[in-house]
């Protein structure tokens with residue numbers, strides 16, 4: 001990935017990518033118009049579930065990822081000055097067959113697109129930090145303990161770079177983005193009271 005021209009002025013977090021795809025306004029509120037957000041039941045619940053997933057994963061065997069040997073590293077801090085991007089990855093599988101990022105998700109549904117792009121962002125950070133190509137990552141969906149492999153394609157890398165550019169432009173221009181088209185997302189959103197055009 002080439003260096004984004006905004007990388008030096010606005011470092012981004014991997015979670016920004018996920019949130020921007022969910023609703024661009026969430027990222028706008030965080031960077032342009034910092035407001036006091038309400039901690040929702042959904043957020044507290046999500047943090048507890050993440051701890052539980054972490055505990056369960058420590059019992060999981062590599063064979064369940066289709067891998068036979070290697071090391072598991074939890075809560076890996078990733079950082080790239082060149083990309084202007086940071087994040088903490090749930091799990092990195094370091095194996096003779098390559099490096100595989102794993103992100104835990106608490107959901108009964110299939111992985112959402114924003115989760116796949118979050119994983120793509122971790123994949124490019126792993127490549128930057130360890131100098132090893134990443135072709136595949138995994139989403140560990142719980143409950144159900146499903147492991148979903150995700151190919152990290154060239155198109156996903158290009159789209160990721162475009163999104164990072166769009167976020168930086170939005171922040172630099174202080175431009176309020178359109179709200180998400182999914183009204184269901186607004187129902188339990190911690191920023192809802194700041195979105196006057198949301199019913």
Ligand code: SF4
Nearest residue numbers: 023179186189192195
């Ligand atoms: S209330 Fe809806 S439009 Fe506003 S930030 Fe939340 S999800 Fe986005």
